[in-house]
Amino acid sequence: ERIGALDQGDHAPLYKQLQKALRDAINAKVLAPDDALPAERDLAAEYKISRITVRKALDGLVGEGLLTRRQGAGTFVAARVEKNFSKLSSFTEDMISRGRTPHSAWLTKSRGAVTPEESMTLGLSPGTPVYRFSRIRYADGAVMALEFSTIPGFCLASPDDVGDSLYAALEKTGHRPARALQRLRAVLLGAEHAELMGLRPTDPALLIERRGILADGRAVEVTQSYYRGDAYDFVAELNALS
């Protein structure tokens, strides 16, 4: 396993040169998804640069989603997440099943009243109480998604019942969706969402709208998820027309 040398004639800052060497190694598959990077001190010794410079280079690539840090294990080449498009799983479950550690940074956790538009999708009378949740979602410390959820008041006693996982909270009260309708489209993040996620306004995302439904037909969730376009592959098995 060989990462290339820094470019002697390059006047870019050293951390940028190291980032370029690592990016090239990842693109050339010298470093494959899930490969561990050498320890920071080894990279510093090999390239004769300070550990601070190495850390700065790695921090940048973690932020870009190219590398991921796993607590106690080191830094790895990030693997794109393959998500089954036809499975009703939660973000937390998706990450845990891939050995990654999820966490949420909450933007909103509040009570409100259903908007006219939501009242149609949720099948609620205008003015019915709802809970609103919005958050940035991380895996191993890297931003993965931005989510906005509206949940009818009858599903939870309080918005504070939701810890890191909305579906875990809904499961506790017997309101975890049994099925869902989902719509996906490609969008650019735009200034506002990019700022929340620490990404660029022109970065692509998959906007997935999910309407979660109970076995008795009541809607229990409307969520808009912006999944970063450079981190997700959606996969599904297709059957021949019959």
Ligand code: 16G
């Ligand atoms: C996923 C769902 C989202 C759901 C969330 C619950 C997609 C596209 N969206 O992100 O609708 O609200 O999981 O996750 O899969 P949680 O239980 O970890 O909060």
